[in-house]
Amino acid sequence: MVTGPAPPAPVPKVSARGLGVRFHGVPALSGVDLDVAPREILGIIGPAGSGKTSFLRAINRMDEFIPGMEIEGSLSLDGRDVRRFRNLYALRRRVGVVFPLPVGLPLSVYDNVALSPRLSGVRGKDELDGIVEKCLRRAALWDEVRDRLDTLGSLLSGGQQQRLTIARALSQSPDLLLLDEFSIAVDPVTTMRIEDVLRELREEVTIILVTNLVQQARRVADRTAFFLTGEMVEVGPTEALFEGGARDPRTTDYIEGRFG
Amino acid sequence: MFQPTPVDLRNRAREGLVRWLLLGLTLVIILPVLLILGVLAWKGTPALSLEFLFTEPREAMTAGGILPALVGTVWLVAVALLASVPVGVAAAVYLSEYAPDNALTRIINLAIMNLAGVPSIVHALFGVGAFVYFFRFGTSILAASLTLAVMSLPVIIVSTREALQAVPRAFREACWAMGATRWQTIRHVVLPNSVSGILTGVILEVAHTAGETAPIMFTGAAFFVPFLPEGIHDQTMALSLHLFIISTQVPGVPEPVPFAVALVLISLVMSMNAASIWVRTRLRRRKKW
Secondary structure, eight states: OOOOOOOOOOOOSEEEEEEEEEETTEEEEEEEEEEEOTTOEEEEEOOTTSSHHHHHHHHTTGGGTSTTEEEEEEEEETTEEGGGOSOHHHHHHHEEEEOSSOOOOSSBHHHHHHHHHHHTTOOOHHHHHHHHHHHHHHTTOHHHHTTOTTSBGGGSOHHHHHHHHHHHHHTTOOSEEEEESGGGGSOHHHHHHHHHHHHHHTTTOEEEEEOSOHHHHHHHOSEEEEEETTEEEEEEEHHHIIIIIOSSHHHHHHHTTSOO | OOOOOHHHHHHHHHHHHHHHHHHHHHHHHHHHHHHHHHHHHHHHGGGOOHHHHHSOEETTTTEEOOHHHHHHHHHHHHHHHHHHHHHHHHHHHIIIIIOOSSHHHHHHHHHHHHHHHSOHHHHHHHHIIIIIIISOOOSSHHHHHHHHHHHHHHHHHHHHHHHHHTSOHHHHHHHHHTTOOHHHHIIIIITTTTHHHHHHHHHHHHHHHHHOOHHHHTTTBOSOOSSOOOSTTSOBOOHHHHHHHHHHTOTTOOTHHHHHHHHHHHHHHHHHHHHHHHHHHHHHTTOOO
């Protein structure tokens, strides 16, 4: 039997090797080896203090603006070490972030979404209008705010603000989207709508979804990683993990709600 | 039916007591303000007139008006703010947004604290040495205003830094995550949301600067200048110094005149404050989170 050479493995979108994060010397995360494939949704679950957020912060090099935060090990985006990006700001524009509490900047709805394009030099009114409408549509918010683009973003309801922050993250045209417990301040109906949005976005962007809702990972994620006290316990296909295929008993305990 | 327990009753009694005590002590603050304004208005009004405001002093300052002193004070305050606000705000932005927590930063903070504790007469001597002689500005509005500016820097820096720190950190991180530089974040998110707090510090300093006498005495304010200043290199009269002089140095000033000068000084400060408070409330309407 003739076997050809194995097809080249696709370069992972994100690849972490021995990744650790410390705050003022105290480890928040250590020894994480994890690959995220292009256009997958990776769910990260785990109790508070397990290092989920630290992982996200390492990807866009937040350590450089946060005193006391240090990163060890290696982390690459499209096969390129994030620390080798000469232009930190270009790196961050490729990585959209949605924060746990909706941070509608105290700017108008329009300006919230137009801020990032403006900061990177887009000036044309028509072009900005186009970006704003497209991003608000993709975040399933356009119909609710099209008549009041001038109101303050921070005056929208919690769920609308959270979709506004998603629209804002999309305005950077990122190819990697990080969501950090986005549903913490959002009602279940809005949560479902946002989950639908994520499934659609999956066609174009890679998504890492840190979530405090185990079932949310099950609904949305292709693969799920379980973090516990600063370590990654395991990562595997979501179905397998939830159907009793977890290798580590702690994962099963957490998923089934026996602790955390 | 709900029966209050003895603990409930005691708590309720204490709550009432504390409330009245706090109200009482707060009223104590209003009292001196009302008294000062009342006495000044009562004793000073007879001497007030348009002529008093818009003419120059005559007959060895025992008659005539206060126009040169009024205009002089406006000059001094305006030039002092032009110098202190940019420097103070810049320093506060650096300290709040850029400075690492290291020895240098701690030394700077210590210096600001100490600067705030320097008596105004010492600022005056510094002003004479630095601005009048070393920089050869002579006794002039420039030298006096710069002295006032140095004196008001600590308050402007500290209040601006507080205002910047009050902007939630999450706003900054959200902006950084979009690929904004620190400066873009400050320019678009942090400063617009702290202007009202920054203005509070500036308002305090307007009053402070207009009222100070010692720092300007040796550096630019004069006993008597019979004409209006034409530029920052002129000497000038000032309301605060004029009040001191006619109250203590000049015999034969009619009794209501010093009160009227004080009333004008206070009204000037209060109208400047009112203007900035109006600006501040307009700005604050935007700020909601």
